[in-house]
Amino acid sequence: MDKSLNWRETIITAVIxxxxxxxxxxxxxxxxxxxxxxxxxxxxxxLANLFSQRWYPIEAYYGILPLIxxxxxxxLGAMLIAIPFGIGTAVFIAEIAxxxxxxxxxxxxxxxxxxxxxxxxxxxxxxxxxxLRVFLDLPTGLTxxxxxxxxxxxxxxxxVSIAEDALDSVPRSYREGALAIxxxxxxxxxxxxxxxxxxxxxxxxxxxxxxxxxxxMAVMMVTGNAPVLATxxxxxxxxxxxxxxxxxxxxxxxxxxxxxxxVLFFIGLVLFLISLVVNVTASSVVFRQKKxxxxxxx
Amino acid sequence: xxxxxxxxxxFSLLTLVALFTVLPILVVFAYxxxxxxxxxxxxFLSGFPREGMRAGGILxxxxxxxxxxxxxxxxxxxxGIAAAIYLAExxxxxxxxxxxxxxxxxxxxxxxxxxxxxxxGLFVFFLKFGTSLLSASLTLSIMTLPVIISASEEALRAVxxxxxxVSISLxxxxxxxxxxxxxxQALPGILTGVILGLERAAGETAPILFTxxxxxxxxxxxxxxxxxxxxxxxxxxxxxxxxxMPFQIQYGTALVLIVFVLGMNLIATFIRxxxxxxxxx
Numbered sequence: 001m002d003k004s005l006n007w008r009e010t011i012i013t014a015v016i017x018x019x020x021x022x023x024x025x026x027x028x029x030x031x032x033x034x035x036x037x038x039x040x041x042x043x044x045x046x047l048a049n050l051f052s053q054r055w056y057p058i059e060a061y062y063g064i065l066p067l068i069x070x071x072x073x074x075x076l077g078a079m080l081i082a083i084p085f086g087i088g089t090a091v092f093i094a095e096i097a098x099x100x101x102x103x104x105x106x107x108x109x110x111x112x113x114x115x116x117x118x119x120x121x122x123x124x125x126x127x128x129x130x131x132l133r134v135f136l137d138l139p140t141g142l143t144x145x146x147x148x149x150x151x152x153x154x155x156x157x158x159x160v161s162i163a164e165d166a167l168d169s170v171p172r173s174y175r176e177g178a179l180a181i182x183x184x185x186x187x188x189x190x191x192x193x194x195x196x197x198x199x200x201x202x203x204x205x206x207x208x209x210x211x212x213x214x215x216x217m218a219v220m221m222v223t224g225n226a227p228v229l230a231t232x233x234x235x236x237x238x239x240x241x242x243x244x245x246x247x248x249x250x251x252x253x254x255x256x257x258x259x260x261x262x263v264l265f266f267i268g269l270v271l272f273l274i275s276l277v278v279n280v281t282a283s284s285v286v287f288r289q290k291k292x293x294x295x296x297x298x
Numbered sequence: 299x300x301x302x303x304x305x306x307x308x309f310s311l312l313t314l315v316a317l318f319t320v321l322p323i324l325v326v327f328a329y330x331x332x333x334x335x336x337x338x339x340x341x342f343l344s345g346f347p348r349e350g351m352r353a354g355g356i357l358x359x360x361x362x363x364x365x366x367x368x369x370x371x372x373x374x375x376x377x378g379i380a381a382a383i384y385l386a387e388x389x390x391x392x393x394x395x396x397x398x399x400x401x402x403x404x405x406x407x408x409x410x411x412x413x414x415x416x417x418x419g420l421f422v423f424f425l426k427f428g429t430s431l432l433s434a435s436l437t438l439s440i441m442t443l444p445v446i447i448s449a450s451e452e453a454l455r456a457v458x459x460x461x462x463x464v465s466i467s468l469x470x471x472x473x474x475x476x477x478x479x480x481x482x483q484a485l486p487g488i489l490t491g492v493i494l495g496l497e498r499a500a501g502e503t504a505p506i507l508f509t510x511x512x513x514x515x516x517x518x519x520x521x522x523x524x525x526x527x528x529x530x531x532x533x534x535x536x537x538x539x540x541x542x543m544p545f546q547i548q549y550g551t552a553l554v555l556i557v558f559v560l561g562m563n564l565i566a567t568f569i570r571x572x573x574x575x576x577x578x579x
């Protein structure tokens with residue numbers, strides 16, 4: 001073989017290999033830099049302080065519990081909206097809608113997924129929160145609820161898209177079998193198609209949760225930014241503050257290398273680990289499903 | 299027939315649910331277009347902000363978002379496509395490949411503000427690029443990478459095996475086969491994925507907050523080491539940080555951002571549907 005050709009082939013193969021490995025490198029780098037900048041927080045702030053109920057960095061109160069509960073309550077509220085509407089829409093698109101409606105609906109819902117979250121936050125400030133204030137007779141509309149409503153909207157496209165794929169990949173023969181023994185289409189959906197697509201639907205929900213916990217701008221703009229420990233249900237109707245919003249709002253103003261700076265990186269580390277757990281779990285569900293499918297087919 | 303009734307009720311309910319999901323999207327778009335359109339003028343698109351951003355145009359933000367998108371593309375497109383080629387054409391199914399896939403899934407799930415922290419730690423401080431177009435573009439590139447890799451890999455895998463077999467049997471090397479046969483066939487799919495990835499980067503605020511976004515700049519960035527204004531960050535600033543901001547400018551900015559982002563989405567959809575129509579296999 002031509003020698004120069006051989007050389008080129010070797011170099012290109014090396015470059016492509018290196019690019020392939022780059023994803024691992026980047027996850028490693030992100031983890032490393034979060035550790036490097038976040039771990040000093042543990043030596044500068046006592047654990048009792050870090051896991052206290054008060055976040056007030058100016059006076060060196062670094063309790064991240066209110067931020068964690070803030071993230072949890074906003075995400076929980078978002079899921080109460082996004083799961084029924086997301087799965088419902090996915091079932092409608094995959095099982096009920098006629099072909100033409102389906103070809104329009106799915107790209108349309110995915111279009112919402114492309115809408116920058118800052119635009120939703122902007123509408124949240126100008127339209128949603130004044131409406132909530134009047135409608136629910138609250139002192140302010142900038143509440144965890146406003147954040148939940150927007151986050152629900154942000155998580156829905158993720159859930160619809162993945163859940164619809166899962167429903168769509170259930171073999172035709174499953175449905176035909178159910179219909180042939182006299183089940184209605186409605187019974188087929190609930191007793192055959194949805195259970196068969198179970199793991200895909202679960203993945204959709206998990207990735208929706210991941211999307212909601214990690215969302216920053218929309219939440220920061222509408223939740224009122226009050227780091228109060230959320231303990232009861234009516235916390236949903238009060239201002240709150242999430243972990244992501246805290247980082248985004250305060251990182252611009254801290255001196256690099258200060259205790260506050262390291263604590264914000266520590267919160268980032270917590271977020272990173274949460275997303276790691278969510279995504280690894282979600283993907284292992286997908287892998288399991290694949291393996292089961294392979295078993296059935298072989 | 300009781301179960302027929304149940305089915306009717308059930309179907310109506312789900313139709314309603316789908317309607318409640320889709321209608322707000324329409325309303326949001328219609329509302330922003332209706333409120334923002336009156337603000338759009340040549341001066342708004344080509345002028346600099348004046349009077350503490352309460353008047354004038356948003357040119358530096360538009361140009362900034364354009365540069366950021368371009369910068370992101372320069373880094374993430376070659377790397378992402380190369381990584382996809384590795385996964386689709388070279389990698390064997392072993393633990394290393396599984397690890398790469400898990401890493402990609404994780405990259406896709408990391409919160410955008412954590413990317414901002416990472417960019418601040420690595421590019422701004424450690425590599426000393428400062429708060430700049432370069433730092434922000436690099437941060438956005440890594441965030442965009444998983445989208446580009448996944449879409450490109452899918453496009454490459456969709457090319458039938460027979461194409462490769464024929465090329466190899468005619469004496470083509472592996473790389474020649476990929477470059478002359480597989481890549482051209484997969485190009486529309488790859489392009490769609492690239493545009494959708496860049497669309498996300500163009501609309502993001504959190505990753506550029508501390509890596510390159512400027513509150514206000516009276517001029518356009520001159521070099522990759524300049525900070526820059528950007529449409530999403532500008533919308534955030536004028537809707538939360540500037541008191542007595544005229545609504546019209548806010549809605550106008552939101553509209554320009556949406557047109558920028560959704561314009562990319564429409565181009566991607568167009569490429570995809572045209573490629574499907576022209577496909578030879």
